[in-house]
Amino acid sequence: MxxxxxxxxxxxxxxxxxRAGCRFFAGYPITPQNEVPEYMSWRQEETxxxxxxxESEVSAVNMLYGAAxxxxxAMTSSSSxxxxxxxxxxxxxxxxDLPCLIVNIMRGGPGLGNIAGAQGDYTQATRGGGNGDYRTLVLAPFSVQELANFPKKAFELSEKYRIPAMILADGILGQMMEGMSYDFEPVDPKTxxxxxxxxxxxxxxxxxxxxxxxxxxxxxxEKMVLKRAERYALIERDEVLYEERDTQDAEVLIVAYGISARASIAAMNMARANGVKAGLLRPITLWPFPTKRIAELSKKVKAVLCVEMSMGQMKVDVDLAVKGSCPVYLHAKPGAFFPVAEEIATAAESALNGKKDQLFSLEDLVKNAENKTYAVNNPICKEGALL
Amino acid sequence: MYQGVRIAGFGGQGVVSAGVLLAQAGLVDGKAVSWYPSYGPEMRGGTANCSVVITDGEVSTPVVSTPDTAIVMNEPSLPKFEPLLKKGGLLIINSSLIKSKPKRTDIRVVYVDCNAIAEKAGSLKAANLVALGTFAGITGAISIDAIASAMKKVFKRAKPEILELNRKALEEGAKLK
Amino acid sequence: MNAITKRPSALTEAQFHYCPGCGHSVVHRLTAEVIDELNIKDRAVVVAPVGCAVFADKYFDVDSIQGPHGRGPAIATGIKRAKPDSIVFSYQGDGDLASIGMAEIVHAAARGENITVIFINNTIYGMTGGQMAPTTLVGQVATTAPKGRNEKLQGNPINVSEMLAQLKSAKYIERVSSDSAPNIIKAKKAIKKAFQNQIDGLGFSFVEVLSICPTNWGTTPLKGLDFLREKMMAQYPLGVFKDVTAANKEGK
Structure with a gap:
């Protein structure tokens, strides 16, 4: 490296x-992904x-269809x-059955929502999103390092299985700077x-x-859909990616992806410092979802805590994996708010002790939201701010 | 070592680039770093701020909601960021522009006449670097050398005399406690 | 026995599904003849629309892509930009191009994409069963305008050629008709020019072809032709609305 x-x-x-050899980009301005088309505008020309x-997202994706x-x-990028x-x-x-790359730097929704980072498009991304019986292969980076290296992975998987691939990140990841390096040599498209x-x-x-x-x-x-389903089954068997931390002795398993996993890692360490044996599973592919591994772990732990910046969209997949082996709780941060490590640590402890009342119930969330000082807790929210 | 920093001020005071500089300096020093800006309409509205994390470990959250240090460069930023500071945190106030006084007593407050010091060093534009110098001097989270070396990467087109001026501003800032 | 005509090599063996009298059959053949004559079969790409011509990809023996309703010019843009050697043409009807795909056609023209667009205007939605199109004439009956298009409720038809001719980057815009032998000869000439322009790298070329739809008009082919000549040509006059290709060629 x-x-x-x-x-x-x-x-x-x-x-x-x-660097992964992408030589076509079509897009349309939308915050918080504008740096992608801006960068591409000169870099594609250079290469x-x-x-x-x-003229629109609709047109951009159809240009992608033609180029792919x-x-x-070929790729396009946008936000929710x-x-x-x-x-x-x-x-x-x-x-x-075309390979291609679609990037979603998620922001708050529904509708115009706001421009802060969010994870509200999980269901749309993992279930296909458009009409018909299909899937897209979804990669969820959690660092600038992964954002940098996932396009190559996405193109390769997308070509291997002839399926559109999506990188599902969020406004925080898109906007933040970090130290990073590419873990591959630039690909010459001619090769x-x-x-x-x-x-x-x-x-x-x-x-x-x-x-x-x-x-x-x-x-x-029917034949076409079934043929595709066979490929999907191979993807589910062979291409699941996830990261595990401290799961060997974990009693409470935190499941979080993307930016939510970062606060969860800090929370896990805090919980451990307080004697709570917390572990983390971070899905890296959201589809295929690490169902099998979560099912295995759910038989060893006492509780599972889902941390996501949406109202339990990922939890549906976790529930389907756990199948009632242990209780599954949700720590949700909707409306484009970043999960706070201290809160997750508290939630993990409560989940382990089965103290449901100490978890953040919907009622608690509503109460908290009313009392928050938004302008300072979130640098991009301001009264009157719209787009 | 873990330092979560918020830098805030008017657009044009260089708070966003000061943040980038700080993160770049951390990287030069071999630390894990992150930088996260305010973006969108707030940027257009005149005030800007950014979050910077410098740590020996892993950056968990790039959004610094309870900073170890807040550097406030203009009046409206003081009431906004003072309440967020961690207990025992450091508040660096640009006293050239901020006349109000902080209310909290459980934090460390340092007044820096950033604009005047910067002008004396050669340019008002270096006011942000004076504040960074003070931050580096007090916390030791980052060395002046690392910031100076980071400047070459961040301000790629800056002339040598500007880099020299900036270094002077950093060093002047670092003298203050 | 001497063959006096034959199937153009740019058409497959597949039999057209078009109704008797439909202009698509004629325009498909003209386009295929042009592809043969220009010797571009091994680099032509047809972008098939949604509408009656959805199976254009089955009929043209060239590379093909079938796209979402109205998006032909965007898809053609993607192909042409990714593979500039290709000769890309978007084949579209009036619902596809002038209604749901209006943004795509206008912006492809505005960008001056070096593509060819063939636009069949028969004043009605064919595939879905005779609904009102943006090109339906005032007073013309459609299944969603059973009393005829009412200017006060549904406004007036859109003259796409005239509209696109306003755009500086559109290089060649002509309206032709498929109603008679002389007009069909003229139509072929226009289509050939629209392809030749692309080969020469001259930019956006657009041919609108007036066509009949006896099935959805509820009439016979012959009466349909009368309607085209009397009513449609009054709203949609034939002619070249823009041609700056000669100047561009000289400037090259």
Whole structure:
């Protein structure tokens, strides 16, 4: 690994994609991911790639659809409301079995919400998000280091299984700077094989290719969906990624991904200092979800605590894994607030002791929210602030 | 060692770049660091602030909600960040622009005439570096050498005489306790 | 026996599903002939729309991609930018292009994308069953305008060619018709020019083809042609609305 440099998350991600051989980017401005298209606008030109500022998210994702169909490593990025608009194209690309990369630097929602980092798009990302029976492969980085190195991983998995890949991060990760380094040598796109299914370019030496997502003949769509499901099963078997900390002797297991996992690590250490045996499982792929490992651990621990910046969207997957082996609690920070380590540590202790009343109930959350001094606790929230 | 820092002031006072400089200096010193800005409409509204973490361990939260140190460069930032400080935390006040006094008695307060010292060093623009110098001198979280070396990385296009001036501002700041 | 005509090589063996009298069949054939004549079959890409021409990808024997409703020009942009060697054409109907895809066509033209767009205007939604289109004439009956398009409620039709001609980066805009042999010959010439422009790197080229839809108009092909000539041509006059390609060529 080379020397660490200080880099902003969004820029480290953009440069990571370039280094991974991405030579097409289409996007549309939206906070807090603007550094990605800004960086791409000059960097694609410098590397002989293409950059298009589209007229809308819808158009950007369809430009991606066209570019991905030619077999180049292509991506788009946006933030929550923009990613909602992109669902049309994501569904088409899933239906056409095209590899590509979509980045969601999440912000608060629903609707216009706010521009702070959030995790409210978990369900949308992991269940497909658009119309139809499909999945996207979702990677959730928790540091600038991972933001920088995940585009390559995403492209590779996406190509291996011919599935759209998504990097699901949030505004805090996108906006923050950290020391980071790339753990791979830059990929020369010319060395990547041209996929047999790709369209475009001059091709006297091959038959024509067709990229489409429809299957109107009787039984055709069923076959197509099932064939895809077989690939999905392989992904679920072989491509689950997660990180574990201190789970050997853990009595309470904290499950958190992305930026929430960072506060959870601090919380775990605090809890341990107080004699509470806490451990952490951090899902790195959100789909495929580390269901099997969480199921195993749930049989060893007394309780599971889900920490997320959403109202239990990830907890649904944890519940499905735990299947009642032990109680599963939720520590939720909706509305784009960063979880506080001290609060998580307290919640972990309460979860272990089965003291439900000391956990943050919905009632507590409402009460706390009313008493908070927002402007100072969150640097980006200000009265009257809108976009 | 763990230092969670908030730096706040008007846009144009260089609070955001002072934060980047601090994080870069931490990296030079082999520490784990993070920097997190205020962004969006608040940036357009005139006041800006950022969070910096420097630690020997792992940066858990990049959003510093209870800082060990707050550096406030303008009047509106004092009432905003004073209440957040940890008990026993350090509050560096730019007394050139801030006339109000802090209310808390459980924190350490240092008044620095940043603007005047910076002007004397050669440029008002170096006021943020005077404050950084004071922070480095008091906490020892970071060395003046590391900040000076970080400047070459952060201010890539700065002329040697500007870097020299900045170093002078840092050193003047570091003299204050 | 001497063959006096044959299937263009840029068309597959698949039989068209289009209704009797439909203009798509004619325009498909013209386009395929142009692809043959320009010898671009091994680098042409058709972007098939949503609408009656959804299966254009089955008929053109070239690389193809079928896209979401109205997004053809965006998809074509992605392909062309990623593989500039390709000759990309977006084939679209009036609901696709002038309604749900209005932003995509306007901005592709505004960016001056070096692509070719073929726009079939038959004043109605065909695939979904004769609903009112943005190009439906005032007074024309549609399944969502059973009393005819009412200017006060649904406004007036959009003249896309005239509109796009306002954009500086659009290089060639022509409206032709598929109603008669002379007009079909003119239509082919326009389509050929629109492809040649792309080969020459001259920029955004757009051909609007007036067409009939007897099935959804509830009429016969012959009466449909009368309607096209009498009513449609009054709203949508034929002609070149913009052609700055000669100047561009000289400037090259």
């Amino acid at each position: 080379s020397e660490k440099v200080l880099m902003k998350g969004n820029e480290a991600l953009a440069e990571g994609a370039i 002989g790639g293409a950059f298009v500022q589209a 169909a030619t077999g180049v490593r 409301p923009g990613v909602s608009l992109k669902q049309e194209g994501i569904s088409y690309m899933a239906g056409a 990547l094989p041209q996929p047999a299914w790709a369209i475009g370019g001059k091709h006297a030496d091959r038959k024509r290719n067709m990229v489409f997502s429809y299957a109107l003949g009787e039984g055709e769509l």
